[in-house]
Amino acid sequence: MITRVNQNLGLLDPAVAPRAAAHLEREGWALLPGVLTADEVAELADDVQRVYREYEADVRHRLADYSEFRYEMYNRSAVVQQLIGHRAVLDVIEPVLGPDCHVIANQAWNNPPDHGGGPWHCDAGPHVPRPEGVPWDDRIPYPIFVVGVHFWLSPISAAEGPTAVVPGSHRSGRLPPRDQLWDPDLTFDGRGSVTPEAEPGDVLMFVSDVWHRGSPATLDGKGRLFVQCHYGRRDIAQRVLPTARVNHVAPQAVARIGSTRERQLLGLHEPRFYDG
Numbered sequence: 001m002i003t004r005v006n007q008n009l010g011l012l013d014p015a016v017a018p019r020a021a022a023h024l025e026r027e028g029w030a031l032l033p034g035v036l037t038a039d040e041v042a043e044l045a046d047d048v049q050r051v052y053r054e055y056e057a058d059v060r061h062r063l064a065d066y067s068e069f070r071y072e073m074y075n076r077s078a079v080v081q082q083l084i085g086h087r088a089v090l091d092v093i094e095p096v097l098g099p100d101c102h103v104i105a106n107q108a109w110n111n112p113p114d115h116g117g118g119p120w121h122c123d124a125g126p127h128v129p130r131p132e133g134v135p136w137d138d139r140i141p142y143p144i145f146v147v148g149v150h151f152w153l154s155p156i157s158a159a160e161g162p163t164a165v166v167p168g169s170h171r172s173g174r175l176p177p178r179d180q181l182w183d184p185d186l187t188f189d190g191r192g193s194v195t196p197e198a199e200p201g202d203v204l205m206f207v208s209d210v211w212h213r214g215s216p217a218t219l220d221g222k223g224r225l226f227v228q229c230h231y232g233r234r235d236i237a238q239r240v241l242p243t244a245r246v247n248h249v250a251p252q253a254v255a256r257i258g259s260t261r262e263r264q265l266l267g268l269h270e271p272r273f274y275d276g
Contacts, residue, residue: 001025001095001141009098017095025096025141028170028210029196035088036151036201045153045200045225047079048108060242060271068115070108072240073227080106084229089149089203096144096207097233104146104232105239105274111224117161117216120176120186123148123208123230124273130173142171145236146208146274151227156198160224161217163204164195170209186211230274239274243267 001012001021014022024030036044048070055076057066074081084103094101127145136142156162169176169188180186186193188211195215196204206212208230217223232238249266257263269275 002098003095004098004100012095014095018091020092021095024092024147024205024207025144027167029165029167029194029204029206029212030092031196031198032088032092032203032205033199034201035086035203036083038201041153041200044079044083044151044227047077048073048110048153048225048227051076051108052110060275068110068112071106073106073108073229074103075240080108080227083151083227089205092205093147093149093231097147097231100234101231102234102238103229103240104236105228105230107228109224109226109228111161111214111217113160113217113221113223114219115161115214115217115221115224117214119181120166120183120211120213121181122175122211125209126170126173126175127209128173132174134173136171136173144170144207144209146230146232148206148208149229149231150204151229152198152202152204152224153200153227154223154225155200156196156202156224158195158197158215159218159221161215161221162195162197163206164193164213164215165206166193166211167191169211170207172209172211176211184215239271242271242275243269 001014001017002009003012020030020032051070055070058071059066074084084106123146128143150163166186166188168191172188176186198204247267249268253266
């Protein structure tokens with residue numbers, strides 16, 4: 001665990017952090033029950049639905065369907081803006097990301113009852129790539145750069161397709177095996193996945209490097225509604241808006257760009273995972 005020491009980082013005594021922070025660091029995920037009250041869930045769900053009515057879906061990749069998502073939620077909802085600073089969440093993620101961590105992406109999800117889930121993946125990363133067969137030294141806490149958080153606004157049982165996580169896989173330094181991207185029995189280091197079910201108001205958090213996926217819904221599922229927020233270390237760039245819209249490049253410098261690599265060097269990147 002880490003903390004800010006003036007302009008630099010130092011180690012934080014784990015004894016001063018909540019147990020959930022230690023679980024997040026060790027297992028790659030944590031579930032916080034009852035973070036939001038029923039009234040808070042209702043207010044948040046109403047405002048999220050308002051955003052879906054008032055804003056068209058953002059198209060950040062030309063070939064993708066974005067109808068289930070809405071981006072830059074803290075810009076579009078005062079309720080969400082207040083939500084992402086919930087102290088119960090920050091108390092868990094600040095010990096692993098630092099007390100000056102910030103939001104790098106913030107979306108809402110409204111999955112239909114028949115959503116098919118998705119493949120095993122990492123959210124960007126792995127941030128410390130490593131070949132198979134090279135174990136991580138347990139004396140060194142595995143560095144965490146981004147934590148994804150799901151604020152559940154609807155009941156999440158096996159029928160709705162919970163977010164599944166393979167515990168400890170964030171320490172692998174590898175992506176999920178390509179021949180098992182849809183395998184529900186995927187394991188890492190002899191451990192299979194967990195699919196935490198949840199009630200409205202519960203909060204699921206997971207390390208960006210951990211192998212995870214949305215499980216497929218069953219015939220009696222009722223869909224999933226939640227706010228997703230990715231928190232990153234201060235050193236990780238925000239992706240709430242694409243770099244084409246928010247950047248540090250003057251118009252005259254843009255006019256001089258002569259290659260894709262030069263665009264990247266100036267910070268004008270094509271959207272990737274956190275961008276959309």
